[in-house]
Amino acid sequence: MSLRFYDTRTRQVRDFVPLREGCVSLYLCGATVQAPPHIGHIRSGVSFDILRRWLMYRGYRVIFCRNVTDIDDKILNVAASEGVQWWEVSERNYRAFAEAYDTLGCLPPTVEPRATGHIPEMIELMRRLIDRGHAYVAEDGSGDVYFDVTSYAEYGSLSNQRLEEMRAAEDGDARAKRDPRDFALWKGARPGEPSWPTPWGPGRPGWHLECSAMATKYLGPTFDIHGGGVDLVFPHHENESAQSRAAGDGFARYWLHNGLLTTGGEKMSKSLGNSLLIPEITRRVRPVELRYYLGQAHYRSNLDYSEESLREAASAYQRLENFLVRVNEIAGPIPDDVPVPEEFAAALDDDLGVPQALAVAHNHVREGNSALAEGAKERAAQIGARLRAMLAVLGLDPLSPQWAGSDDSGLHDVVDSLVSVVLEQRQEARKRKDYATADRIRDQLAEMGIAVEDTPQGPRWELKRS
Numbered sequence: 001m002s003l004r005f006y007d008t009r010t011r012q013v014r015d016f017v018p019l020r021e022g023c024v025s026l027y028l029c030g031a032t033v034q035a036p037p038h039i040g041h042i043r044s045g046v047s048f049d050i051l052r053r054w055l056m057y058r059g060y061r062v063i064f065c066r067n068v069t070d071i072d073d074k075i076l077n078v079a080a081s082e083g084v085q086w087w088e089v090s091e092r093n094y095r096a097f098a099e100a101y102d103t104l105g106c107l108p109p110t111v112e113p114r115a116t117g118h119i120p121e122m123i124e125l126m127r128r129l130i131d132r133g134h135a136y137v138a139e140d141g142s143g144d145v146y147f148d149v150t151s152y153a154e155y156g157s158l159s160n161q162r163l164e165e166m167r168a169a170e171d172g173d174a175r176a177k178r179d180p181r182d183f184a185l186w187k188g189a190r191p192g193e194p195s196w197p198t199p200w201g202p203g204r205p206g207w208h209l210e211c212s213a214m215a216t217k218y219l220g221p222t223f224d225i226h227g228g229g230v231d232l233v234f235p236h237h238e239n240e241s242a243q244s245r246a247a248g249d250g251f252a253r254y255w256l257h258n259g260l261l262t263t264g265g266e267k268m269s270k271s272l273g274n275s276l277l278i279p280e281i282t283r284r285v286r287p288v289e290l291r292y293y294l295g296q297a298h299y300r301s302n303l304d305y306s307e308e309s310l311r312e313a314a315s316a317y318q319r320l321e322n323f324l325v326r327v328n329e330i331a332g333p334i335p336d337d338v339p340v341p342e343e344f345a346a347a348l349d350d351d352l353g354v355p356q357a358l359a360v361a362h363n364h365v366r367e368g369n370s371a372l373a374e375g376a377k378e379r380a381a382q383i384g385a386r387l388r389a390m391l392a393v394l395g396l397d398p399l400s401p402q403w404a405g406s407d408d409s410g411l412h413d414v415v416d417s418l419v420s421v422v423l424e425q426r427q428e429a430r431k432r433k434d435y436a437t438a439d440r441i442r443d444q445l446a447e448m449g450i451a452v453e454d455t456p457q458g459p460r461w462e463l464k465r466s
């Protein structure tokens with residue numbers, strides 16, 4: 001069956017055929033680095049990381065470009081309030097984002113361009129737009145450059161809006177615009193602000209322009225997939241599309257948007273003050289469990305955060321993990337090169353149906369646990385290998401170097417030896433029929449967060465997270 005995705009522009013699920021055989025070009029709107037990431041930002045990162053991994057599994061070379069918006073009103077405001085340089089704010093938060101993507105197991109992008117490194121490309125794009133009559137320099141001498149929305153008949157087609165119904169664009173000085181809906185490509189220099197020279201005077205980039213310039217530079221005038229959160233469809237992506245297409249480029253062929261991480265139904269957002277930062281969450285659950293939580297829902301649906309749903313996700317992940325760890329213990333190393341089951345592949349081919357794909361994974365655990373209970377080692381091992389392949393595609397393989405031991409860096413072995421000594425004493429007590437002592441030992445272990453299970457092969461233990 002073919003790969004297909006929901007395309008925001010056509011508002012339908014379309015077969016995916018890349019521009020160049022065997023290769024997919026993917027652009028994702030990355031961070032505006034005015035603050036460290038909250039888990040909503042990383043949900044976007046994880047969703048597109050799963051997409052990328054699935055495309056790679058399907059045999060494509062993926063060229064993945066994720067930008068960094070390192071100059072912006074919000075960054076300037078933070079710098080002013082802290083009394084530091086704008087680039088100190090950008091650098092600090094850039095590193096926090098990089099660390100968060102890494103912690104959550106997102107593969108590094110093929111290229112990660114920064115807005116301030118691409119001013120010549122932006123000037124060239126503005127020149128093309130001015131020459132074609134789609135952009136103009138403000139007549140008030142401010143140095144602002146605007147896109148003329150009435151000059152471009154397709155304006156509104158991505159977000160499915162009619163020009164007559166659109167509100168005024170918020171950026172720029174309304175007096176300098178020919179039409180309130182025109183948006184700023186370039187912002188003329190204001191006193192005390194950083195600026196770069198252009199043929200129309202010094203200034204700094206508008207947010208929309210930079211993405212068009214960087215996507216085109218690295219992926220070409222026409223490329224396969226443009227992604228981002230659904231909050232960016234309008235105005236950001238509408239404007240990116242308008243600029244590039246009005247300039248004569250084909251731009252993105254498919255538009256994919258992740259749903260939002262919300263709290264109490266509202267977008268998690270720095271400005272709303274309802275952000276949960278990554279270190280706050282990774283104190284409660286492991287990074288791999290957070291990745292499972294953020295990736296488990298369909299990428300297009302909203303995900304409303306609650307402590308309870310986070311815990312449930314962590315337990316669900318532990319069920320998958322515990323099964324693999326047991327198979328590993330009982331049947332030896334699990335191969336990591338078997339194909340994923342057809343049903344799992346079909347779910348991901350169909351607009352990245354992760355919930356259906358995970359249902360297949362959990363069915364494997366149920367079957368695998370029955371196999372283990374029956375002592376069918378060989379069957380359990382085969383199921384384990386398929387499960388491992390599925391989890392690897394989702395970036396969740398507990399036995400991968402990314403996650404194996406991420407929790408304990410060698411401590412697990414030491415604890416295992418200690419717990420074994422204690423469990424031997426418990427076995428001795430049971431043999432003596434001293435059940436009070438045996439139970440006390442088990443209860444003491446439970447208090448430490450160590451759960452003991454008696455199996456036909458002897459007692460096993462595992463860490464229970466509260």
Ligand SMILES: Nc1ncnc2c1ncn2[C@@H]1O[C@H](COP(=O)(O)OP(=O)(O)OP(=O)(O)O)[C@@H](O)[C@H]1O
Nearest residue numbers: 029030031032040041044228229260261268269270
């Ligand atoms: N709550 C969220 N849920 C899912 N994706 C999000 C969320 N917030 C931001 N994103 C996505 O993360 C990426 C980077 O976002 P960006 O830095 O522009 O954040 P932002 O919208 O300015 O955040 P904030 O509103 O917190 O200031 C974008 O693709 C954006 O759509």
Ligand SMILES: [Zn+2]
Nearest residue numbers: 029030211236
């Ligand atoms: Zn963008």
